[in-house]
Amino acid sequence: xxxxxxxxxxxxxxxxxxxxxxxxxxxxxxxxxxxxxxxxxxxxxxxxxxxxxxxxxxxxxxxxxxxxxxxxxxxxxxxxxxxxxxxxxxxxxxxxxxxxxxxxxxxxxxxxxxxxxxxxxxxxxxxxxxxxxxxxxxxxxxxxxxxxxxxxxxxxxxxxxxxxxxxxxxxxxxxxxxxxxxxxxxxxxxxxxxxxxxxxxxxxxxxxxxxxxxxxxxxxxxxxxxxxxxxxxxxxxxxxxxxxxxxxxxxxxxxxxxxxxxxxxxxxxxxxxxxxxxxxxxxxxxxxxxxxxxxxxxxxxxxxxxxxxxxxxxxxxxxxxxxxxxxxxxxxxxxxxxxxxxxxxxxxxxxxxxxxxxxxxxxxxxxxxxxxxxxxxxxxxxxxxxxxxxxxxxxxxxxxxxxxxxxxxxxxxxxxxxxxxx
Numbered sequence: 001x002x003x004x005x006x007x008x009x010x011x012x013x014x015x016x017x018x019x020x021x022x023x024x025x026x027x028x029x030x031x032x033x034x035x036x037x038x039x040x041x042x043x044x045x046x047x048x049x050x051x052x053x054x055x056x057x058x059x060x061x062x063x064x065x066x067x068x069x070x071x072x073x074x075x076x077x078x079x080x081x082x083x084x085x086x087x088x089x090x091x092x093x094x095x096x097x098x099x100x101x102x103x104x105x106x107x108x109x110x111x112x113x114x115x116x117x118x119x120x121x122x123x124x125x126x127x128x129x130x131x132x133x134x135x136x137x138x139x140x141x142x143x144x145x146x147x148x149x150x151x152x153x154x155x156x157x158x159x160x161x162x163x164x165x166x167x168x169x170x171x172x173x174x175x176x177x178x179x180x181x182x183x184x185x186x187x188x189x190x191x192x193x194x195x196x197x198x199x200x201x202x203x204x205x206x207x208x209x210x211x212x213x214x215x216x217x218x219x220x221x222x223x224x225x226x227x228x229x230x231x232x233x234x235x236x237x238x239x240x241x242x243x244x245x246x247x248x249x250x251x252x253x254x255x256x257x258x259x260x261x262x263x264x265x266x267x268x269x270x271x272x273x274x275x276x277x278x279x280x281x282x283x284x285x286x287x288x289x290x291x292x293x294x295x296x297x298x299x300x301x302x303x304x305x306x307x308x309x310x311x312x313x314x315x316x317x318x319x320x321x322x323x324x325x326x327x328x329x330x331x332x333x334x335x336x337x338x339x340x341x342x343x344x345x346x347x348x349x350x351x352x353x354x355x356x357x358x359x360x361x362x363x364x365x366x367x368x369x370x371x372x373x374x375x376x377x378x379x380x381x382x383x384x385x386x387x388x389x390x391x392x393x394x395x396x397x398x399x400x401x402x403x404x405x406x407x408x409x410x411x412x413x414x415x416x417x418x419x420x421x422x
Contacts, residue, residue: 003181004123004132007116010177012139014074017170019147021081023255024160025098026237027152027248036238036392037359038095043234045099046106047352051345053107061337066115067183071175073112078171080105085164114344118336121328122184129325134269136324137317141262144313148255152248205342208335215330217416218282219343222323223350225286225406230354232293232399235362235392242389243300250302257306261313269321278322279410279419285319286407288312293400297393300385326419358395366391 029038061069080101087093124132154163209215237251244250275281292312299305331339370377370384370391377386384390384397410416 001124001128001132003183004120006177006181007183008135008139010174011116012142014170014174015139015143016147017167019143020151020154020163021084021160021167023148023151023252024155024163027155027246027251028160029095029098030237030241030246032095035359036235036362039238040234040355040359042095042098042102043355044352046102047348047355049103049107050110051348051352053110059338060111061115061118061341062335065183066119067178067181069115070112070119070178070183073108073110073115074171074175074178076108077105077112078168078175081164081167081171085161085168088164089161110344110348114337114341117324117340118333119183121333121336126329129328131269131271133321133324133328134266134317137269137320138263138266141259141266141313141317144259144262145256146259148252148259149249152252155248204335205338205340205345208331208339209342212330214415214419214422215327217413218279218323218326218419219346221283221286221406221410221413221416223346224409225403226347227350227354228399228402228406229289230351231358231361232297232396232403234355234358235396238362239297239389239392239396240305242392250305253302254305254309257309258313261310262317264310265314265317266321269318275322277420278326279416281318281322282326283407283410283416285315285322286410287404288315289319290400290402290404290407293403294397297397297400298383300393362392362395366395370394 025042026039029042032038084093084098084101087097120132121129151163154166209219240251240254241247269281289312292308292315296305296308296312299308327340327343328336367388368391370381371386371388376394377390380394381390384393415422
């Protein structure tokens with residue numbers, strides 16, 4: 001576990017810096033435009049190149065030294081932060097430039113993440129997979145506790161430029177931790193025939209999943225869950241900011257509640273090692289997250305948002321750790337780059353569709369509908385209100401209901417219920 005823990009600590013520091021910068025950019029963009037579409041487009045352009053690069057990245061990760069790929073991924077990402085800082089301090093920063101910077105950073109972050117994920121099975125024994133996945137979730141949730149309130153304070157104290165400088169320093173820490181450890185490479189021979197063309201290798205990960213009905217069922221349920229999740233999550237910041245007249249402190253406090261819930265869930269899964277049937281952790285996590293987000297969407301202030309966000313985030317480390325452990329166990333290490341890339345590609349496509357739909361649905365459909373004389377506003381106005389943010393809240397709750405149904409549907413699929421014992 002020593003090598004993994006060293007890298008994990010470096011990634012924790014880097015994640016704090018990245019979340020701080022992302023939080024500050026969200027506030028800046030909202031102040032400039034007051035449009036949910038602008039925020040969701042930033043997320044979309046961050047996802048788009050990673051979708052295009054994923055199949056190639058899988059081949060690269062399985063062929064090249066994963067240590068170097070992690071260093072390159074972090075290095076290019078930090079250079080995009082430097083470019084952002086230079087544009088902002090010279091008063092030349094425009095929204096379209098944020099889209100471009102996000103696109104470049106997103107592509108190389110995915111290469112880094114894929115190399116990191118595919119290396120874990122070689123760093124730790126199989127019985128530690130769930131615990132390690134829980135630790136990775138823990139780092140993300142700890143970052144959520146620290147980064148948003150710190151960024152909310154520093155945004156007014158040192159500005160977005162100062163936050164970007166901190167982010168650059170944290171990237172340096174992450175790169176240093178990877179440089180000075182030995183990351184193992186797969187020693188077993190790949191089960192792929194050596195005569196495969198590049199195009200056949202690109203298809204391999206997809207065909208691998210399609211030919212295994214249990215993994216395909218798991219992926220489909222995940223897609224049904226993450227589509228509404230990512231659509232609703234894209235509206236999380238606009239919902240709070242529109243309901244609170246752009247109060248960054250409440251947005252930061254809600255992010256802290258999410259972080260605390262995530263840390264609790266991650267600590268639980270890291271010490272408990274998860275349920276005996278890991279598929280139960282996945283499906284119950286989906287159901288629990290859906291119920292909590294329904295309550296969140298119905299709330300209109302911090303007194304509801306904070307506990308609902310805590311309960312929602314509690315589910316995700318358990319859900320994600322169990323899901324990741326299943327994939328690590330079912331897929332041979334020598335081909336995990338290609339298979340994980342295919343799985344991630346499907347999830348990224350769904351996420352891109354979600355964030356692309358979220359802004360226009362909120363700005364052009366649900367917000368005008370709930371602030372008009374529409375029949376839906378007449379019947380649901382008492383529940384969601386008819387002021388700014390009411391339409392976003394309605395859309396958010398609809399997404400949460402779909403998340404709940406995805407988890408419930410998983411229990412009706414026999415091959416999925418028996419996945420751990422097959």
